[in-house]
Amino acid sequence: MQLAMFRRVAAGGAVAALTFAGVGAATMSPAYAASSKVSVVHGIPDTPVDVYVNGEKTLNNFKPGDVAGPLTLPEGEYDIALTKPGEAIDKAILKVDDAEVPGGANISLAAHLSADGKPQITPFVNDVSKVGAGKARLIVRHTAAAPAVDVRAGGEPVFEGLTNPKEAKADVDAGTVKADVVLAGTDTVAIGPADLNLKEGTATIVYAIGSADAKNLDLVAQTISGLHSAPGGVPSGTGGQAGTGVGTWWYVLAGAGVLLLVGGGARVATARTARR
Amino acid sequence: MTVRNRGALAAMAAGAAALTVAALVACGSQPAEDVGADEAAALASSTPAPPATPTAAGDASVPVSAGTLPADGATVPPVRLRIPPIKVTATVNPVGINARTDEFEVPPSVNQVGWYRYGPGLEAAAGSVVIAGHVDSADQGKGAFFRLRELDRGDTLTATGSDGEDRRYRVVAREEYTKTKIPLERYFARDGKPRLTLITCGGPFDPKTRHYRDNIVVTAVPA
Numbered sequence: 001m002q003l004a005m006f007r008r009v010a011a012g013g014a015v016a017a018l019t020f021a022g023v024g025a026a027t028m029s030p031a032y033a034a035s036s037k038v039s040v041v042h043g044i045p046d047t048p049v050d051v052y053v054n055g056e057k058t059l060n061n062f063k064p065g066d067v068a069g070p071l072t073l074p075e076g077e078y079d080i081a082l083t084k085p086g087e088a089i090d091k092a093i094l095k096v097d098d099a100e101v102p103g104g105a106n107i108s109l110a111a112h113l114s115a116d117g118k119p120q121i122t123p124f125v126n127d128v129s130k131v132g133a134g135k136a137r138l139i140v141r142h143t144a145a146a147p148a149v150d151v152r153a154g155g156e157p158v159f160e161g162l163t164n165p166k167e168a169k170a171d172v173d174a175g176t177v178k179a180d181v182v183l184a185g186t187d188t189v190a191i192g193p194a195d196l197n198l199k200e201g202t203a204t205i206v207y208a209i210g211s212a213d214a215k216n217l218d219l220v221a222q223t224i225s226g227l228h229s230a231p232g233g234v235p236s237g238t239g240g241q242a243g244t245g246v247g248t249w250w251y252v253l254a255g256a257g258v259l260l261l262v263g264g265g266a267r268v269a270t271a272r273t274a275r276r
Numbered sequence: 277m278t279v280r281n282r283g284a285l286a287a288m289a290a291g292a293a294a295l296t297v298a299a300l301v302a303c304g305s306q307p308a309e310d311v312g313a314d315e316a317a318a319l320a321s322s323t324p325a326p327p328a329t330p331t332a333a334g335d336a337s338v339p340v341s342a343g344t345l346p347a348d349g350a351t352v353p354p355v356r357l358r359i360p361p362i363k364v365t366a367t368v369n370p371v372g373i374n375a376r377t378d379e380f381e382v383p384p385s386v387n388q389v390g391w392y393r394y395g396p397g398l399e400a401a402a403g404s405v406v407i408a409g410h411v412d413s414a415d416q417g418k419g420a421f422f423r424l425r426e427l428d429r430g431d432t433l434t435a436t437g438s439d440g441e442d443r444r445y446r447v448v449a450r451e452e453y454t455k456t457k458i459p460l461e462r463y464f465a466r467d468g469k470p471r472l473t474l475i476t477c478g479g480p481f482d483p484k485t486r487h488y489r490d491n492i493v494v495t496a497v498p499a
Contacts, residue, residue: 041343059338067343133464134373134394174372174394176348197346200372200394201466204346220343226467228394230460232378236477237488239412242422243481244490253294260291267284 036105039069043112043143043209044119045216052081052089061085065209067222075103080121082111094119108222110207112143115164117211122165126203128224131171133231136198138206139169145211148184153177153196160184174200181208181217191217201228311429312449316495319448319469320404320462351397356436357389357407362423368407368435380475386410386419395464398437403466405435408475414486421476425450425492432499435472445472445496452478452490463493472496 040051042064051059051068059068081095094111099121101107106126114120124141131137140151142164151159151168154177159168161184180192191208198204203224210216354368371381371390383390389409396403410419431447453459463473472495479490 059340062340065343066340068338068340071338133378134375194345197348199346199349202346206345207343219345221345222343223346228464228466230464231373231380231392233455233460234380234382234408234458234475234477234491235377235487236380236382236408236421236475236491237411237419237481238414238486239417239419240414240481240483240486240488241418242411242425242478243488244479253297254299257291257294257296260287260294262291264284264286264288264291267287268281271281271284 034103035072035074036101036103036107037070038073038101039067039071039108039222041108041110041112041143041207041220041222042066042068043110043207043220045210045214045218047093047119048085049082049093049111050085050087052079052083052092054079055081055089065218065220067220070106073101075101077101080109082121094121096121099123106224108205110141110143110165112165112207112209113145113211115145115147117145117213120165124167124205126205126224127169128203128227130229131201131203131227133229134174134200135171136174136200137169137171137203137227138196138198139167139203141165141167141205141207144208144217145213146190146208146217147212149181149190149208150184151179151181153179172198174198179206191219194219199223199225201225203227310449310451312447312495313451316449316451316493317462319471319495319497320465321468350399351393352399352437352439352441353393353397354391354405354407354435355438357433358436359427359431359433361428361431361433362426364420364423366409366420380406380408382408382410386413386416389420392464396466396470398435398441398443400466400470402470403468404463404471404473406464406473406475407435411476411478411488411492419476421474421492424474424476424494425452425478427474427494433472433496444499446499447494447496449493449495451493451495453493454479454489455491458491458493470498 042062045064048061048063050057051062062068077098077100079097080099081089081092083089083092106128108124108126110122140159142149142162148161148163150157162168176195176197178193179196181190182188183190205222207220209220210218353370357368358365367388368391369383369388370393371383372393374381389407392406396405398405409421411421412418427447427450429447432444434442434444436442474494476492477488478492479488481488
């Protein structure tokens, strides 16, 4: 039934024009200006697919809940199509033409259900800026057929009123938090609780997927590492016993020595002159 | 020779003595020179990644992983450090970042040293395992790393992991940096060759701020 729906979507030409334009300028780094890292996240329950990029099969039997990539794609426009495994590309169940991939970005393409349960592909630009020492980045993306939600950590709401297909993010202390997803403004748990291990120096991206009506809401996670920073410093001594440099008192002693030498010498010299 | 003259000569003698002592102290407190800096830098340069060849569409070798929630990694923290040449045997504590200063949280007890728990553990195939310790403290005296700056190339040390396994390392570099200029990214790197980095304080001490000017960094590789 779901497949039939997909076909309708494709046949009806309900093809979202994906535009990443404007992303590139902000995130471009000169060394990789020509290409982007692109991951694909499968968030449509019960629907394994083959993924075609520009007409070529790129992923075989890609399963719901899996994350593929990152692929390194030169900047440009791409046609993306999803088919039932083994089926021809002209029977695509979901396709997007001329998706624009800018240079120098880190992008996740999420295949997921819209708020009202229709399959779609949403591009997200991943924040891969450095996190502070001791910190981890948590990014939550609402990609489920469900109303607005709050995300709680340890029972406290951290992101409120998140709707499909939006994301919320924060840099938090690294460590494990118990997180759950509740219907916005309520204590009605929709997903979880689950232990989230937020590793220092990484971005953990959690996708809420599935459908509230079909009671198959779930979480899919993607992790990006290498975002760590070094500590601000290593303060490791307050005693001064190991001080190397020359302390002030030694300069005073040297100065006194010079004065004594000069003064004494002058005295001897005057005494000798006087005796003549 | 008059009494006055004798006083003057005595003053000259005292002056000469004072100068000599001050000069000796100045010479004696020159920091030991850096050794192995190039080698330490080479270890840090990350293994050259294969050139980012754009993946052709149609390449079926795209990595696919289950999007399960990340689990705790299997890190092996060092729990004990032995450095025979400078007679150090110290307990190693896992430490992180001081929330107020954003600096490395060196254990308060000067007899113990701290392993940077966010970085690689002893099991890591790449990157820098960092252990820092006090050179000394105003109220506790000399610290575990008081003599760290005496280590030289070829000296060996042993780190014991939480798995009970001893891992031997050989010193390849000893460097001193002004704290404002130390390339911490290199010493806290999670890529490059596997290595052990020991850090403490050194250089001139400012009695007003009660801080040392420099950091002493010893780099060791698996022996």
